[in-house]
Amino acid sequence: MDQDLVADLYRQMLRIRRFEEEAARLYTERKIGGFLHLYIGEEAVAVGTASVLEERDYVITAYRCHGHYLARGGSARHGMAELLGKETGCSRGRGGSMHFYDLEHNFMGGWGIVGAHVPLAAGLAFAQNYKETDSVVVCFLGDGAINIGPFHEGLTLAALWKLPVVYVIENNFFAMGTPLQKTAPTEDLSIRALGYPMARDSVDGHDVFAVRSTMHTAIRRAREKRLPTLVEAKTYRYRGHSMADPAKYRTKEELEEWKKRDPILTLGEKMISLGMKETKEKIDQEIETEIADAVEFAESSPMPDPSTATDYVYV
Amino acid sequence: MREIPIRDALREAMSEEMERDPNVFLLGEEVGAYNGAYKCSRGMLDKFGPKRVIDTPICENGFAGLAIGAAMAGLRPIVEFMTFNFSLIAIDQIINTAAKARLMSGGAFTLPIVFRGAGGAAYQLAAQHANSFDSFYAYTPGLKVIAPATPYDMKGLLKSAIRDDNPVVFFESELTYSLKGPVPEEEYTIPIGAAEIKREGSDISLITWSKNLFLTQQVADDLAAEGVSPEIVDLRTLRPLDKETLLSSVAKTHRALVIQEQHEVASYGAYLAHVIQSEIMDELDAPVGLVSSLEAPMPYAKSIERIVLPSKERCLEAAWKTLEGWR
Numbered sequence A: 001m002d003q004d005l006v007a008d009l010y011r012q013m014l015r016i017r018r019f020e021e022e023a024a025r026l027y028t029e030r031k032i033g034g035f036l037h038l039y040i041g042e043e044a045v046a047v048g049t050a051s052v053l054e055e056r057d058y059v060i061t062a063y064r065c066h067g068h069y070l071a072r073g074g075s076a077r078h079g080m081a082e083l084l085g086k087e088t089g090c091s092r093g094r095g096g097s098m099h100f101y102d103l104e105h106n107f108m109g110g111w112g113i114v115g116a117h118v119p120l121a122a123g124l125a126f127a128q129n130y131k132e133t134d135s136v137v138v139c140f141l142g143d144g145a146i147n148i149g150p151f152h153e154g155l156t157l158a159a160l161w162k163l164p165v166v167y168v169i170e171n172n173f174f175a176m177g178t179p180l181q182k183t184a185p186t187e188d189l190s191i192r193a194l195g196y197p198m199a200r201d202s203v204d205g206h207d208v209f210a211v212r213s214t215m216h217t218a219i220r221r222a223r224e225k226r227l228p229t230l231v232e233a234k235t236y237r238y239r240g241h242s243m244a245d246p247a248k249y250r251t252k253e254e255l256e257e258w259k260k261r262d263p264i265l266t267l268g269e270k271m272i273s274l275g276m277k278e279t280k281e282k283i284d285q286e287i288e289t290e291i292a293d294a295v296e297f298a299e300s301s302p303m304p305d306p307s308t309a310t311d312y313v314y315v
Numbered sequence B: 001m002r003e004i005p006i007r008d009a010l011r012e013a014m015s016e017e018m019e020r021d022p023n024v025f026l027l028g029e030e031v032g033a034y035n036g037a038y039k040c041s042r043g044m045l046d047k048f049g050p051k052r053v054i055d056t057p058i059c060e061n062g063f064a065g066l067a068i069g070a071a072m073a074g075l076r077p078i079v080e081f082m083t084f085n086f087s088l089i090a091i092d093q094i095i096n097t098a099a100k101a102r103l104m105s106g107g108a109f110t111l112p113i114v115f116r117g118a119g120g121a122a123y124q125l126a127a128q129h130a131n132s133f134d135s136f137y138a139y140t141p142g143l144k145v146i147a148p149a150t151p152y153d154m155k156g157l158l159k160s161a162i163r164d165d166n167p168v169v170f171f172e173s174e175l176t177y178s179l180k181g182p183v184p185e186e187e188y189t190i191p192i193g194a195a196e197i198k199r200e201g202s203d204i205s206l207i208t209w210s211k212n213l214f215l216t217q218q219v220a221d222d223l224a225a226e227g228v229s230p231e232i233v234d235l236r237t238l239r240p241l242d243k244e245t246l247l248s249s250v251a252k253t254h255r256a257l258v259i260q261e262q263h264e265v266a267s268y269g270a271y272l273a274h275v276i277q278s279e280i281m282d283e284l285d286a287p288v289g290l291v292s293s294l295e296a297p298m299p300y301a302k303s304i305e306r307i308v309l310p311s312k313e314r315c316l317e318a319a320w321k322t323l324e325g326w327r
């Protein structure tokens, strides 16, 4: 096994986990307003995917966006500052938790209306064909997004026009408090691909290597054959839907089952069995330092000036 | 000067801008092989090919969203809605995505995109096909909203809309696609946000936009026959509003009547009355008048469709009320 790769995947996942844990703490201290949707538990999906993307590729997602932003190379400092509504945030404090953007890394957000970003992803991919680049687009969405019109309209166009986009349903089995069985009559959400039609796959989203290999195939299909894919990644969110949700609609046992297979925990154990204990400890320490620095940066940054309340509306 | 119909003026605007910038493209239902539901894109598929003149399936949210995504990646789409009635399927993309992306990203996104098509009532299309959504879109910060009347204004403003780096909603009208007017052969553009005095006068400002300019011209003729000197302010752009032209006209005539196809409640015309009254109350000799569509979805039958829409008779009645004490 490639030790550098293992170390990097571990680092990326831990970075998201620790960022999110600090965000939760700052939220309970009332330093973060609005909705805060944490990605804790789902890190392997974003990190496995990002690890097989090129810099020139695009990523777009819904409101549970911190993990994808960080996995794409977004700065922890500017992300944390965004959560605190600071001028130094990745969206200058105008977006908040649900609307992270980092166009330098082709991270296109951060969207709050369920399913509405699915056509946007098709458009990003359309533009790659139009401009004759070989870049591809990855669009993450929740299992709650597969019943709304824009999901179907976006996939219709992606299949019809052969667009280089991979749609990844992050199936965490809940849309807010609604369990999947109540909204989708199937265990395998990727079969939705059949009708457009487009290629499909389903993967264990708690296994970062499985995600890598599934996404590698899908991304190659997009890059080389200019064809879309619908991937389902089965995963789990450990926290409530947002910080306001105590998640009483599921059992502790179910949560504990998933936690046993936690992607960060298991990869950490693997590192030790591979004799990488020192590397792991070094990474743990570096991440602590980076996240502490991010919090410090965010807390000491200025809020947007009142005189700028209507800036950034028009070019 | 040569005279051409509005549909040709629009086609010339789109074609010239597509020749000028390879990133401009047109998409929508029936825009290609069918030449456009109202033939505004006649010949464009042959000229530019299927890469740049793109027939879409019937999925307004999907193709509007796709266009926004393409704009995020540097292209400059023109989205044709067969009519704006169907834009409601895409209104989430227009209002919640296009209009807000720049603010939410702290200025990172630039979204050069035009949503254009026919708005408003035509002949007996019944309630679902006769919506006038000018006020809906004008309500939204982040959009520019243009509603011209004449072929000359249509062409010049559509060219500016395509060159603009913001999302623009551009209203046309089914009733006037065949209407002819002078349009020079030479290239020109008209700035967004500039109203035009279409008729100079001194007694009352008749304020309107879109195809109601033509109704307003009839009203003005009738008033003039009675010895009144009416001025016509054609707003052409609703957002941003050209306050200067509007207010200086009213400050001159001291009386204002707005003629709009919207329903009155929460409408653009009601906003104009507010602007006038709050900024130049002292100049007014009468309350600002407002003629709107009646508060009913558009009925089909001719005898009542005519009643719901602003008519010359209702406009004249309102004008005379606004003119009370004149002379």
Ligand SMILES: Cc1ncc(C[n+]2csc(CCOP(=O)(O)OP(=O)(O)O)c2C)c(N)n1
Binding pocket: A064, A112, A113, A114, A115, A141, A142, A143, A144, A145, A148, A172, A174, A175, A176, A241
């Ligand atoms: C169109 C729309 N309807 C309702 C909501 C409110 N809402 C926000 S998140 C959510 C649940 C979505 O669940 P899912 O897509 O599975 O994503 P997850 O939160 O699990 O990541 C709902 C109903 C919304 N944002 N957009």
